[in-house]
Amino acid sequence: MEWDWSYTGDIIPDLLRGLRYTVIATLLGYLIAVVLGLVWALLRRTPNVVVRQVVRWVTEFIRCTPLIPQLFFAFYVLPTWGLTFGKLTVGVLMLGIHYSTYMAEVYRAGIADVPRGQWEAAKALNLPRTRVWLDVVLPQAVRKVIPTLGNYLIAMFKDSPLLLAIGVPELLTSARSVGARTFEYLEPMTMVGVLFIVVSVISSILLRRLERHYATN
Amino acid sequence: MPPTDTTPEKDAAPLRGSAPGIRFEKVIKRFGSNTVLRELDFTVAPGERVTLIGPSGSGKTTILRLLMTLEKPDGGLIFVGDDPLWHMDRGGKRVPANQKHLHEMRKRIGMVFQQFNLFPNMNVLRNLTEGPMRVLGVPRDEAVERAKGLLDLVGLADKIDAHPSQLSGGQQQRVAIARALAMEPQVLLLDEVTSALDPELVVGVQDLLRDIARQSDLTLLCVTHEMTFAKDISDRVLMFDQGQIVEEGPPERMFGEPSEQRTRDFLQAVLAT
Ligand SMILES: Nc1ncnc2c1ncn2[C@@H]1O[C@H](COP(=O)(O)OP(=O)(O)O)[C@@H](O)[C@H]1O
Ligand SMILES: [Mg+2]
Numbered sequence: 430m431e432w433d434w435s436y437t438g439d440i441i442p443d444l445l446r447g448l449r450y451t452v453i454a455t456l457l458g459y460l461i462a463v464v465l466g467l468v469w470a471l472l473r474r475t476p477n478v479v480v481r482q483v484v485r486w487v488t489e490f491i492r493c494t495p496l497i498p499q500l501f502f503a504f505y506v507l508p509t510w511g512l513t514f515g516k517l518t519v520g521v522l523m524l525g526i527h528y529s530t531y532m533a534e535v536y537r538a539g540i541a542d543v544p545r546g547q548w549e550a551a552k553a554l555n556l557p558r559t560r561v562w563l564d565v566v567l568p569q570a571v572r573k574v575i576p577t578l579g580n581y582l583i584a585m586f587k588d589s590p591l592l593l594a595i596g597v598p599e600l601l602t603s604a605r606s607v608g609a610r611t612f613e614y615l616e617p618m619t620m621v622g623v624l625f626i627v628v629s630v631i632s633s634i635l636l637r638r639l640e641r642h643y644a645t646n
Numbered sequence: 647m648p649p650t651d652t653t654p655e656k657d658a659a660p661l662r663g664s665a666p667g668i669r670f671e672k673v674i675k676r677f678g679s680n681t682v683l684r685e686l687d688f689t690v691a692p693g694e695r696v697t698l699i700g701p702s703g704s705g706k707t708t709i710l711r712l713l714m715t716l717e718k719p720d721g722g723l724i725f726v727g728d729d730p731l732w733h734m735d736r737g738g739k740r741v742p743a744n745q746k747h748l749h750e751m752r753k754r755i756g757m758v759f760q761q762f763n764l765f766p767n768m769n770v771l772r773n774l775t776e777g778p779m780r781v782l783g784v785p786r787d788e789a790v791e792r793a794k795g796l797l798d799l800v801g802l803a804d805k806i807d808a809h810p811s812q813l814s815g816g817q818q819q820r821v822a823i824a825r826a827l828a829m830e831p832q833v834l835l836l837d838e839v840t841s842a843l844d845p846e847l848v849v850g851v852q853d854l855l856r857d858i859a860r861q862s863d864l865t866l867l868c869v870t871h872e873m874t875f876a877k878d879i880s881d882r883v884l885m886f887d888q889g890q891i892v893e894e895g896p897p898e899r900m901f902g903e904p905s906e907q908r909t910r911d912f913l914q915a916v917l918a919t
Contacts, residue, residue, distance in 0.1 A: 550763035553714050554777040554829060555752045564776060568767040 437616045440607045447603025448624050454521050454599060455586045461525025466532025470540060492530035496591050499523050504595040520592040528585050535577045539570035575643050579636035583629055665832040665865040666727030666754055667692040674721030675708055682708050683889040695859060695866040697876040700886030701912055706869045710835040714757045715748050726754055726833060756831030760838045762818040764810040770821050771806045774828045796824040800854055816847030820854055836868040871916050873901050885909045
């Protein structure tokens, strides 16, 4: 099997189209995960025991089951209940929801890490509950977990090919259909790896920069 | 209360003696099976400066934390001024305090902690304006002015934009004192505020507190092992052991000729360190 450079050049546009879906799905999913994760973490600290326990078990369940059956569930089962979404929407939502349960744990640890003295000083100043969270606890908690949250971006990126299972035309899907057309899989699959590495490395560099920015400020 | 020139006219500093007093009535506090306060009774007069001394674990911090509502009593009553701290009247009956009552009562009380507990995510100015703006509804300009006045008082006017991590322990503690004063409390609680400081920084903070004690009408409850300092600022010293008052009196007598053996032993031990 010989590496064919001109064939490689020909398939690049197809692959880049796939990569665009991969990146979009990852970024949108990440946005959902970052926000929803914080919501879970906060709900797990509400005074209401029922809310706390429900959130705890639901997130635990999502976190401890694989993403693929969750994707299939949303894609095949929800429509039978009258809830129909496009492939990409389902993919983005489920990727985001799945990872939000991991992020929730990250936020939870960050919040737990804020020293007791901070809560007590806030109480001694008589700050109302929302101000304690918004001005004192969350800024400290979030800052501490930014590196971990950043690593999840890359983790999600690497998991995004799972969206292939429901037919989102992401990178791996494009590579496979190119291969199926030409019966040449070496170049497309290799290029999938190369593109993943390139994007991952670039994101890591950007993330590390962001981290440094927050570490010094 | 900051010196009168930084206080807005509308609530100019009242004369010493108009700050609320404190009364503990049969207060009980347990941590699990450990009963720390056993029906503790004591009174602090309005505007009085009282120092609590006693061996580690005798319950001094617990008393201040109960007053700051950081701990909840298991029995008895705590009065700040005429009102019970942890209870309120409803239809002539005394019921447990709700959040609103606690919020109102806390406005009278300020606390300075051993570990400063400044907010590390805010600069010095914001540490001092956060409470007045968010709790008292003071407009930003006025809060900033008040903060500047207090920073002058504590000698840190040039650190207004610094972050707590850029300050020495002594400077952090002075900012923490200013932060407590910015809320214009009537009762100030000081829990070993110099014991986490390097020895050379202790004097600065003590001098500041002496000034504040002289210039204000605050009711002051202070835990300290520094006897000279205690002598300077307090009207009365209470010696605690195992959650009970062993002995009390004016500082000269308490430190000069204590009548109880336990007090003598304690003072001896403190002097030895
Ligand atoms: N949060 C807590 N949980 C359990 N025990 C506590 C807690 N806070 C204080 N104690 C116990 O209460 C007793 C009194 O403590 P404290 O008021 O801190 O004493 P002091 O300030 O005089 O050294 C000690 O035996 C201490 O171990
Ligand atoms: Mg103590």
